[in-house]
Amino acid sequence: MIHVDTSFLVDVMREQSRQRAGSATAFLADHAGDRLVASVFVVCELEAGAARAARPDRERARVRSLLQALPVAYPDERFAPVYAETLARIQRTGRSMSPMDLLIATSAVADDAELVTGNRKHFDAVSDLRLLTYK
Numbered sequence: 001m002i003h004v005d006t007s008f009l010v011d012v013m014r015e016q017s018r019q020r021a022g023s024a025t026a027f028l029a030d031h032a033g034d035r036l037v038a039s040v041f042v043v044c045e046l047e048a049g050a051a052r053a054a055r056p057d058r059e060r061a062r063v064r065s066l067l068q069a070l071p072v073a074y075p076d077e078r079f080a081p082v083y084a085e086t087l088a089r090i091q092r093t094g095r096s097m098s099p100m101d102l103l104i105a106t107s108a109v110a111d112d113a114e115l116v117t118g119n120r121k122h123f124d125a126v127s128d129l130r131l132l133t134y135k
Contacts, residue, residue: 001035003073003108005117006045008134009038013062027116027134036116038070039107041100073107082110086126095125105129 011024028036046067050059083106090097097105105126108115115123116132123129 001113007118041103
């Protein structure tokens with residue numbers, strides 16, 4: 001299983017809009033047999049971006065169309081302990097991380113999944129997160 005980060009899905013949508021395959025589309029082709037999942041936190045970020053867009057209705061439709069192809073992972077009983085341990089480890093090192101990135105990373109760790117992102121440095125503080133990049 002591979003969790004997808006918001007940056008990856010934004011790049012997929014941009015490539016679709018340009019009607020020109022790029023590195024995100026190539027990653028999809030290379031991982032066609034893998035189960036890709038979006039955490040509810042990624043969905044929240046995409047919806048927030050759509051709400052801020054110049055044409056929110058059109059952007060929401062694009063987001064929802066993309067998400068039809070992806071299962072959404074919701075937190076379960078594993079989530080809170082993984083979140084707590086991850087946050088404590090990061091704080092002990094003196095590092096910080098955005099709250100949404102921490103939630104997205106926790107979702108992947110709780111599912112024992114890799115996370116594909118275009119922003120590797122956003123997640124470097126999570127030592128037990130397996131990161132994939134496509135750029």
